[in-house]
Amino acid sequence: MTKTNYIAGSGPSRRTVLKGVGAAAGAATGLYAPFVHAQTKTIRFLNGEPSRESVRAMQFAAAQYEKEKGITVQMDSVPAGGAFDKVQASIKGGRPYDIATLIFVGDVLLLAEEGKLAPINDIVNKYDWGPKILFPVDGDNYWYPYDYNLCWINYRKDLYDAQGLSEPTNWDGLLSNLGALKGDGANQLPHGIVHPIGSNGATNYTAFGYMWANGVQLFDDEWNIILDSPEMAPLVGEYLDFMASLSQYMPPAPAQAGWPNLVGDFQTDKISHTPGTGRLIDTMNVRMPERASNVSSFLYPSMRGDMFAVNHGYDGWVVLDTAMTDEAMKFLEWFSDEHLINFLHTSPVHYQPTRLDIYEDARWLAHPDIDTFKHIIDMQERVLSDENVVIRSIDTEGPYADARAGKVFRSYALPEMLQNKMLKNLSNEECIKAAAEKMRSAIAG
Amino acid sequence: MRGERTLYSILGVAVLLTGLLILYPAYHALELSFQKLDSFVSEPEWVGFANYGTVLRLPEFWAAFGRGIVFALSTITLQVVFGIAFAMLLNAQIPLKPLVRGITVLPYLLPTIIVALTFQWMLDPTNGVMSDAVGLFGMDYIPWGENGAVAMSLVIFLSVWIWTPFVTLAFLAGLQSVPDELYEAARVDGATAWQRFWHITLPQLRPVLTVVVLLRAIWMFNKFDIIWLTTRGGPLEATEHLPVLAYRKTFEMYQLGEGAAVSAISFLILSVFIFVYFYFFPLDEKGS
Numbered sequence: 001m002t003k004t005n006y007i008a009g010s011g012p013s014r015r016t017v018l019k020g021v022g023a024a025a026g027a028a029t030g031l032y033a034p035f036v037h038a039q040t041k042t043i044r045f046l047n048g049e050p051s052r053e054s055v056r057a058m059q060f061a062a063a064q065y066e067k068e069k070g071i072t073v074q075m076d077s078v079p080a081g082g083a084f085d086k087v088q089a090s091i092k093g094g095r096p097y098d099i100a101t102l103i104f105v106g107d108v109l110l111l112a113e114e115g116k117l118a119p120i121n122d123i124v125n126k127y128d129w130g131p132k133i134l135f136p137v138d139g140d141n142y143w144y145p146y147d148y149n150l151c152w153i154n155y156r157k158d159l160y161d162a163q164g165l166s167e168p169t170n171w172d173g174l175l176s177n178l179g180a181l182k183g184d185g186a187n188q189l190p191h192g193i194v195h196p197i198g199s200n201g202a203t204n205y206t207a208f209g210y211m212w213a214n215g216v217q218l219f220d221d222e223w224n225i226i227l228d229s230p231e232m233a234p235l236v237g238e239y240l241d242f243m244a245s246l247s248q249y250m251p252p253a254p255a256q257a258g259w260p261n262l263v264g265d266f267q268t269d270k271i272s273h274t275p276g277t278g279r280l281i282d283t284m285n286v287r288m289p290e291r292a293s294n295v296s297s298f299l300y301p302s303m304r305g306d307m308f309a310v311n312h313g314y315d316g317w318v319v320l321d322t323a324m325t326d327e328a329m330k331f332l333e334w335f336s337d338e339h340l341i342n343f344l345h346t347s348p349v350h351y352q353p354t355r356l357d358i359y360e361d362a363r364w365l366a367h368p369d370i371d372t373f374k375h376i377i378d379m380q381e382r383v384l385s386d387e388n389v390v391i392r393s394i395d396t397e398g399p400y401a402d403a404r405a406g407k408v409f410r411s412y413a414l415p416e417m418l419q420n421k422m423l424k425n426l427s428n429e430e431c432i433k434a435a436a437e438k439m440r441s442a443i444a445g
Numbered sequence: 446m447r448g449e450r451t452l453y454s455i456l457g458v459a460v461l462l463t464g465l466l467i468l469y470p471a472y473h474a475l476e477l478s479f480q481k482l483d484s485f486v487s488e489p490e491w492v493g494f495a496n497y498g499t500v501l502r503l504p505e506f507w508a509a510f511g512r513g514i515v516f517a518l519s520t521i522t523l524q525v526v527f528g529i530a531f532a533m534l535l536n537a538q539i540p541l542k543p544l545v546r547g548i549t550v551l552p553y554l555l556p557t558i559i560v561a562l563t564f565q566w567m568l569d570p571t572n573g574v575m576s577d578a579v580g581l582f583g584m585d586y587i588p589w590g591e592n593g594a595v596a597m598s599l600v601i602f603l604s605v606w607i608w609t610p611f612v613t614l615a616f617l618a619g620l621q622s623v624p625d626e627l628y629e630a631a632r633v634d635g636a637t638a639w640q641r642f643w644h645i646t647l648p649q650l651r652p653v654l655t656v657v658v659l660l661r662a663i664w665m666f667n668k669f670d671i672i673w674l675t676t677r678g679g680p681l682e683a684t685e686h687l688p689v690l691a692y693r694k695t696f697e698m699y700q701l702g703e704g705a706a707v708s709a710i711s712f713l714i715l716s717v718f719i720f721v722y723f724y725f726f727p728l729d730e731k732g733s
Binding site: 089252 | 483588698
């Protein structure tokens with residue numbers, strides 16, 4: 001019967017049978033993947049937020065999209081720091097991701113310049129964005145930033161209240177508060193604050209807010225390093241002296257400290273202040289909500305109290321130039337309208353919105369934590385509008401977004417400047433000169 | 446005939462795998478060392494020996510080379526000394542010998558990442574058990590993140606702790622092939638324990654020693670994981686040797702050509718060492 005049908009042409013043709021066999025064999029061996037990929041319209045998404053809640057929100061959105069549009073979104077999750085390497089490997093391997101998370105603007109620029117990204121102007125231009133979060137290349141936007149990831153100083157508000165302290169507005173004020181809270185008496189803790197100074201991302205991200213607030217610039221308009229210039233060197237020197245003063249309030253060995261200390265030492269009552277993002281509050285709110293309600297935050301102050309800073313972290317998505325680019329764009333636009341707020345709610349204080357409309361969106365405001373931590377949300381909004389607050393980071397320094405700032409970030413020249421000051425007791429001039437030379441070397445060629 | 450076919454099949458698979466997993470990546474790395482590119486997806490630009498010239502002019506290259514020599518020499522010496530000592534102990538008549546032998550090998554079985562993280566936690570200045578322990582001697586903590594010499598000592602200690610069991614096993618196997626008659630004859634002649642060790646044990650172990658030192662030299666000169674996972678080459682580059690420098694240039698600074706050049710030079714240095722080593726310690730000579 002089957003044979004008869006086959007010969008008569010009413011069943012599958014010989015070509016179809018061969019294609020089916022080929023596809024099955026190919027799928028089984030993995031060699032036929034591109035064919036299957038194209039036929040079933042699968043978008044490959046590299047997610048750089050691997051927390052359980054964020055992954056779950058992404059997977060829920062992907063399932064909804066498949067249900068509504070019939071297009072599969074295949075989600076891979078990696079820690080954000082490893083996303084760029086994975087994107088490069090996917091491109092070199094011939095199967096690039098269609099959408100990916102990136103956390104360095106330098107990486108975005110590099111991929112854009114190599115023609116690996118698709119501009120997403122139509123999506124980006126639909127919204128109003130906060131300051132210093134879009135990094136266009138020759139007028140084109142290649143990435144969709146979903147959070148600011150700003151770093152500020154978290155502190156124990158209950159201890160401040162008990163001792164009648166107010167939030168510091170300059171370095172002397174901070175040192176005074178740290179002194180009042182350090183000790184073994186009532187409403188005191190063994191140490192004041194931890195700032196990692198080792199050559200790692202934690203130092204790059206959390207240690208330089210005071211320097212930004214103090215007005216230090218790394219580059220001039222021509223991308224020359226000006227850290228050791230007559231204008232900047234005194235400001236950097238003030239910062240180095242302040243960090244040396246701060247060390248008396250730190251737990252021992254800040255060069256060994258990293259991300260775990262920033263969170264762990266604060267949660268276990270070893271320090272009264274810790275630099276970080278809203279992630280600390282979100283995490284504490286899940287495990288110890290009564291403790292989380294005792295946490296508040298302030299911005300990095302300057303020496304003279306005239307300026308404040310936050311350190312920029314920012315995360316975003318890019319669409320790669322692939323056979324599925326159009327579908328990836330459609331998904332990103334749909335996700336942006338329908339599911340972004342759900343995703344932001346998976347860490348509501350940490351994922352500070354980049355789009356200004358979200359701050360007014362009833363769906364975002366409906367999350368109870370937005371109200372519970374209104375004092376921090378208000379501070380986040382102040383960052384976006386207050387002229388006395390700067391949003392800065394090593395990798396976004398310079399007259400415009402450029403890979404050179406990222407090279408300085410990855411050279412760890414600035415953490416080494418701190419180490420030379422705090423471990424080797426070198427003079428400010430020597431520390432600054434060594435850092436400036438290393439930065440010049442990093443961006444040379 | 447059938448046996449030969451099997452033999453050639455197995456050989457073919459081995460050659461294919463070696464080509465795919467070793468020769469091609471090595472060729473690609475060498476090719477990269479003659480190119481300039483800012484990422485793995487950039488268009489390469491052929492620059493000849495420029496990367497080699499740049500790298501060889503870098504003070505940090507020579508500093509890293511020196512640190513690599515210090516690290517390799519220290520770890521090899523200590524691993525061999527402790528390895529022979531432990532092997533002799535395990536070869537002697539001791540109670541619960543199988544259990545003791547099993548325990549001796551344990552550090553070698555642990556993944557390096559586990560060792561690095563465990564020691565980091567134990568050495569944590571605020572919460573670490575080692576910080577409490579050194580408190581008994583008036584120290585607050587072990588300053589491996591602050592003091593370069595301490596950091597280098599730490600990675601040397603960890604390397605010796607993890608990889609001495611390999612050396613111990615190799616020497617233990619060698620010791621078991623030494624005929625007892627040699628020791629009995631020496632005892633009859635009135636040789637002391639030291640004389641028996643110097644004139645019998647060590648010469649008999651020479652072939653094993655030659656291979657072990659060679660293998661350890663190659664592995665320790667190229668050893669990356671324990672240093673990167675523990676100190677990341679710090680503080681202030683105090684533990685940065687050539688593999689760490691190559692990694693930082695390639696995967697942090699994305700100076701791929703220079704990173705590959707560092708690796709290629711490192712490979713060349715090691716190759717020269719191996720030729721010189723075999724010249725002075727040829728394997729075909731029986732220790733006597």
